[in-house]
Amino acid sequence: MDPAAFEWNAMHGWAIATAAMVSAGCAVVGTLLVVRRMSLLGDAISHAVLPGIAVAVLAGGRPGGPLVLLGAVAAALVTVGLTQVLRSEGGLAEDSSAGVVFTTLFAAGVVLITAAASRIDLDPSCVLYGILELVPFDTIRIAGLEMPRAFVTAGLVFATILLGCVLTWKEQLFAAFDPDAARAAGMPVTATTIGLLAAAALATVASFEAVGAILVVAMLVVPAATAELLSRRLHRMMLLAVVIAVVSAAIGYLAAWHWNTSAAGMIAVVLGAAYVLAAVAAPQDGLVARLAAQAALNWRVTAEDCLAFLWREEESARRGPESRDRGGWTLRQRVALAWMSWAGGVLWTADGWRLTDSGRTRAETVVRSHRLWEAWLGHHVKLPLDHLHPPAEWIEHHLGADVRARIEAEVGGRDTDPHGRAIPPEQTS
Amino acid sequence: MAGEDRHQGPHTIEFHDVTVAYGRRPVLWNIDLAIDAPGLFAIIGPNGAGKSTLLKAALGLVPLAGGTVTFFGKPFADVRRRIGYVPQRETVDWDFPVSVMDVVLMGTYPRLGWFRRPGPAERDCARACLGRVGLADVADRQIGRLSGGQQQRVFLARALAQQADVYFLDEPLAGVDARSQDQIFRVLSELRGEGRLVVVVHHDLRTAAEWFDGVALVDMRLVASGPTASVLTSDNLRRTYAGPLDVLDEIGLAVEQARRTR
Numbered sequence: 293m294d295p296a297a298f299e300w301n302a303m304h305g306w307a308i309a310t311a312a313m314v315s316a317g318c319a320v321v322g323t324l325l326v327v328r329r330m331s332l333l334g335d336a337i338s339h340a341v342l343p344g345i346a347v348a349v350l351a352g353g354r355p356g357g358p359l360v361l362l363g364a365v366a367a368a369l370v371t372v373g374l375t376q377v378l379r380s381e382g383g384l385a386e387d388s389s390a391g392v393v394f395t396t397l398f399a400a401g402v403v404l405i406t407a408a409a410s411r412i413d414l415d416p417s418c419v420l421y422g423i424l425e426l427v428p429f430d431t432i433r434i435a436g437l438e439m440p441r442a443f444v445t446a447g448l449v450f451a452t453i454l455l456g457c458v459l460t461w462k463e464q465l466f467a468a469f470d471p472d473a474a475r476a477a478g479m480p481v482t483a484t485t486i487g488l489l490a491a492a493a494l495a496t497v498a499s500f501e502a503v504g505a506i507l508v509v510a511m512l513v514v515p516a517a518t519a520e521l522l523s524r525r526l527h528r529m530m531l532l533a534v535v536i537a538v539v540s541a542a543i544g545y546l547a548a549w550h551w552n553t554s555a556a557g558m559i560a561v562v563l564g565a566a567y568v569l570a571a572v573a574a575p576q577d578g579l580v581a582r583l584a585a586q587a588a589l590n591w592r593v594t595a596e597d598c599l600a601f602l603w604r605e606e607e608s609a610r611r612g613p614e615s616r617d618r619g620g621w622t623l624r625q626r627v628a629l630a631w632m633s634w635a636g637g638v639l640w641t642a643d644g645w646r647l648t649d650s651g652r653t654r655a656e657t658v659v660r661s662h663r664l665w666e667a668w669l670g671h672h673v674k675l676p677l678d679h680l681h682p683p684a685e686w687i688e689h690h691l692g693a694d695v696r697a698r699i700e701a702e703v704g705g706r707d708t709d710p711h712g713r714a715i716p717p718e719q720t721s
Numbered sequence: 722m723a724g725e726d727r728h729q730g731p732h733t734i735e736f737h738d739v740t741v742a743y744g745r746r747p748v749l750w751n752i753d754l755a756i757d758a759p760g761l762f763a764i765i766g767p768n769g770a771g772k773s774t775l776l777k778a779a780l781g782l783v784p785l786a787g788g789t790v791t792f793f794g795k796p797f798a799d800v801r802r803r804i805g806y807v808p809q810r811e812t813v814d815w816d817f818p819v820s821v822m823d824v825v826l827m828g829t830y831p832r833l834g835w836f837r838r839p840g841p842a843e844r845d846c847a848r849a850c851l852g853r854v855g856l857a858d859v860a861d862r863q864i865g866r867l868s869g870g871q872q873q874r875v876f877l878a879r880a881l882a883q884q885a886d887v888y889f890l891d892e893p894l895a896g897v898d899a900r901s902q903d904q905i906f907r908v909l910s911e912l913r914g915e916g917r918l919v920v921v922v923h924h925d926l927r928t929a930a931e932w933f934d935g936v937a938l939v940d941m942r943l944v945a946s947g948p949t950a951s952v953l954t955s956d957n958l959r960r961t962y963a964g965p966l967d968v969l970d971e972i973g974l975a976v977e978q979a980r981r982t983r
Contacts, residue, residue, distance in 0.1 A: 478802065
């Protein structure tokens with residue numbers, strides 16, 4: 293960004309602060325919606341509050357005022373109620389009934405606002421897309437400080453949501469994880485659910501001016517979904533969702549200013565990018581981590597197969613002059629052997645690859661696992677001889693010492709596999 | 722048990738003429754059943770017989786179409802603190818971001834009331850319950866990283882943390898390894914030894930005969946109930962597992978259809 297082009301002033305600061313505040317509120321509510329697998333309902337509510345807002349404005353409320361907040365919450369609860377009624381009485385599936393209810397209510401809101409456009413101070417396109425850039429110009433004076441009205445609303449809503457969340461944390465947690473047990477234990481499951489839905493409505497309506505009805509869905513769902521990839525505890529997930537939401541709001545706003553495009557749109561794009569980044573790079577379940585673990589396993593299997601092969605070669609050399617025909621090593625095996633020679637498991641000699649002592653120990657463990665498993669299968673499952681090798685070839689890389697000991701006990705301490713070959717003893721290094 | 726009323730005072734649990742319907746369709750018909758503490762009591766029957774529904778009806782999780790259920794002679798709502806419930810393991814999302822400790826602590830929530838958080842006393846209680854089911858060393862693990870049997874024991878520990886007098890367990894031994902099964906049975910026997918009543922929805926007749934004091938055979942209606950040895954007779958079992966009770970099923974369907982077409 294060209295520093296000269298970005299004239300920092302308080303307007304930008306207030307716009308970013310407002311965006312951050314509404315995102316934070318959405319992230320807290322969104323976390324609970326996502327872990328309850330209710331994000332679709334968040335989507336529905338964010339749209340269905342529109343007629344509530346329209347009616348409240350027609351009745352004399354002003355955008356961001358208490359009457360409008362109340363109208364939005366009422367509309368949200370009507371949406372959820374109607375969804376339940378359609379499901380129980382109309383026999384519709386939950387997603388279909390939510391789809392019918394919220395699109396109809398949203399459309400009714402659009403019709404109302406457009407019809408009354410001359411009489412009320414509510415711009416349909418503003419409701420759909422929000423105008424974050426204009427937020428700083430509608431201000432209110434509080435304690436001698438000129439502040440954007442939208443920021444004040446968002447701040448109050450965020451404080452309310454946060455307070456409610458902290459005070460009812462254990463109720464929310466129990467109801468979200470195991471509603472049946474919570475209800476049986478006398479926890480107020482229905483009340484906490486209604487509270488959560490009302491909070492979703494509040495967070496949504498507070499976000500309308502800044503980001504609009506369509507993109508607020510991204511704010512509800514995406515930071516929480518991203519945080520879920522990165523955290524294993526609910527409170528950490530919520531904290532992380534708030535951080536992601538706030539940082540994305542700031543980055544999105546600045547990027548939009550730089551490229552001269554919609555701030556709300558850019559914030560949602562940044563949130564999406566953050567999700568992709570987390571999905572790829574999450575330390576435990578990320579794509580990279582999973583691929584790396586898979587590759588490491590595959591290489592270990594190749595390396596152990598090479599070691600076991602060399603060990604069997606030594607074994608047959610001990611038994612007699614007839615030599616095993618091995619053909620050549622594949623490229624993958626050569627790479628694995630080269631790597632093991634660096635790690636000290638094998639040596640390159642004039643006669644080809646040979647095991648070192650440590651390589652021999654490891655090879656014996658693999659062969660032991662293999663033959664023990666063949667013995668177990670032959671003994672307990674009574675498989676024919678030609679069925680024994682493939683499963684053992686696969687399982688030999690995955691048995692720990694304790695499992696081997698158990699298998700040994702269960703095959704009755706025999707020391708040969710069903711093919712008559714000796715089972716090497718357990719290595720004690 | 723049911724039938725002979727030598728019992729003093731109210732039964733620990735009493736189902737009186739309980740009928741349960743899903744929508745309009747009855748799935749359990751006119752159940753009369755009394756169970757008394759202490760004891761290990763199994764509810765047994767084929768798939769779809771309404772065993773879980775019977776538990777849920779007692780706990781107010783599904784509405785009764787008729788009849789009453791009382792605990793210690795009182796309605797459930799008056800004594801719910803004294804009753805612990807372990808739902809089927811598959812009913813919750815085990816990827817939920819909570820630790821083992823978090824889940825067991827939930828058992829202490831009901832006695833805390835609004836706005837109070839679990840403190841050191843609750844944590845000690847939860848830790849002791851985890852120790853009792855042999856899971857003290859995985860307290861900080863995320864629940865999704867446990868085996869099925871361990872998950873079931875976490876659920877049991879949560880119920881123990883509730884310090885109830887009556888325990889309802891829905892299929893606690895389904896898909897559970899041998900070690901977990903032994904551990905669970907040992908804890909359940911301890912509960913009986915402490916004078917409590919444990920009611921288990923169960924599917925395995927062999928272990929039922931071995932472990933439980935009393936049994937109810939259920940297949941949409943109560944086939945038989947009482948001491949295990951007298952109930953698990955080949956005649957009773959044939960009546961329970963004879964296949965779906967076509968008449969009850971068809972009547973249920975007919976009731977549903979009549980409401981629909983009206």
